[in-house]
Amino acid sequence: MSIVTRVQDSEINPFEAVMSRFDIAAQKLNLDDGLYQFLRYPRREITVYIPVFMDTGRLQVFTGYRVQHNISRGPSKGGLRFAPDVTLDEIKALAAWMTWKCAVVNIPFGGAKGGVVCDPPQMSSGELERLTRRYTAELFEFLGPEKDVPAPDINTNEQIMAWVMDTYSMHARQTVTGVITGKPLELGGSAGRKEATGRGLMIVAVEACKKFNLAPQDTRVVIQGFGNVGSVTAQLLYEQGFKVVAVSDIRCGIYNPEGLDIPRVTEYQRRNRILDGYPEADRITNAELLELPCDILVPAATENQITSRNAPRIKARIIAEGANGPTTAKADLILESNHVFIIPDILANAGGVTVSYFEWVQDRQGYFWKESVVNERLGDYMTASFHEVVKYSETHNVNMRIASYMLAIDRVARGTRLRGIYA
Numbered sequence: 001m002s003i004v005t006r007v008q009d010s011e012i013n014p015f016e017a018v019m020s021r022f023d024i025a026a027q028k029l030n031l032d033d034g035l036y037q038f039l040r041y042p043r044r045e046i047t048v049y050i051p052v053f054m055d056t057g058r059l060q061v062f063t064g065y066r067v068q069h070n071i072s073r074g075p076s077k078g079g080l081r082f083a084p085d086v087t088l089d090e091i092k093a094l095a096a097w098m099t100w101k102c103a104v105v106n107i108p109f110g111g112a113k114g115g116v117v118c119d120p121p122q123m124s125s126g127e128l129e130r131l132t133r134r135y136t137a138e139l140f141e142f143l144g145p146e147k148d149v150p151a152p153d154i155n156t157n158e159q160i161m162a163w164v165m166d167t168y169s170m171h172a173r174q175t176v177t178g179v180i181t182g183k184p185l186e187l188g189g190s191a192g193r194k195e196a197t198g199r200g201l202m203i204v205a206v207e208a209c210k211k212f213n214l215a216p217q218d219t220r221v222v223i224q225g226f227g228n229v230g231s232v233t234a235q236l237l238y239e240q241g242f243k244v245v246a247v248s249d250i251r252c253g254i255y256n257p258e259g260l261d262i263p264r265v266t267e268y269q270r271r272n273r274i275l276d277g278y279p280e281a282d283r284i285t286n287a288e289l290l291e292l293p294c295d296i297l298v299p300a301a302t303e304n305q306i307t308s309r310n311a312p313r314i315k316a317r318i319i320a321e322g323a324n325g326p327t328t329a330k331a332d333l334i335l336e337s338n339h340v341f342i343i344p345d346i347l348a349n350a351g352g353v354t355v356s357y358f359e360w361v362q363d364r365q366g367y368f369w370k371e372s373v374v375n376e377r378l379g380d381y382m383t384a385s386f387h388e389v390v391k392y393s394e395t396h397n398v399n400m401r402i403a404s405y406m407l408a409i410d411r412v413a414r415g416t417r418l419r420g421i422y423a
């Protein structure tokens, strides 16, 4: 393997990505060595092997993970993703990101993440159900409203959350709605949860525009990814009067410098399941999309989209990270020297877990809030957190990413010191 490839490998390793930022923030906070060691390791990494009878009658064994990174401030919290390229390193990184994300928005959770190596589009609903149920059963003693609370992530949805809830409840011999969030409304889900990540992104993007005196009608937005996060962000920014000039799905992007009619794009995608062929725009590649002239870029697809290779050509003034880990640490340095204002993932996409927190609270209360109440409270959390991070970055003279990490690590460190380490 050449040195060049090795450098690239380390640049895109998600665990390195989270740890390199953690190290910078920990150093700036003067974190003592013991606490540094403690927070660097996850609390627990669980691997499960999941036998599933496929529709053909053949038995197939899948590998699944749940990493619980930290529980200092409350039960661990974080999504469950189903994808063919899931690795333990990736899940470890995403679990740590959840700890910092929950602390940035100051909700009483630690961080965790789960993943199963599988390819959902190639599986039937029955196969997915059996996979989900056996994964949940294997993890039964590690999950619970006071222990660890999963939620949707890539390729998992309300139905899968319902199966987790039911399987857990059958083993517990009682209905336990608070074991998982992102459930259907009929089963203790929260109004506004599905749109929450996109809504949170819209809120911080609007706050950033106020900071830079950008009027919505003069602000061009480019969004990579048109799944739950990207499409809701596009719709809400469009409703606020922003000019959404390009969006993309896994196959390609569509670009219209005059602005896209997002409701029409959504309708086209709903009918055709793809964006390709949308008539009122030019077809571009995902790589081209990231480098378009625009004011706000929202990477809302997956990890490692902005690297040292394309960062010098990014023209956006503001990047609001919808995905977890879309920008590498090397790219951060280039973007910083080009004065790009980054609203980092652990702040920008925290709307999802914030409304998960509201869902968990509502489940425990057995009393459900109106969507307007959920959205208003989400607005309060996101706006306050955005300004807190801006203030922190100005006071400590660090960029927004490092400020978010410092704020989060400081909160978790304080909680840990107060509890003490039971060693």
Ligand code: GLU
Residues within 6 Å of the ligand: 077, 078, 079, 080, 149, 150, 151, 152, 153, 154, 181, 324, 349, 350, 352, 353, 354, 356
């Ligand atoms: N998967 C989402 C995230 O990465 C939501 C997690 C949650 O609601 O627990 O933030």
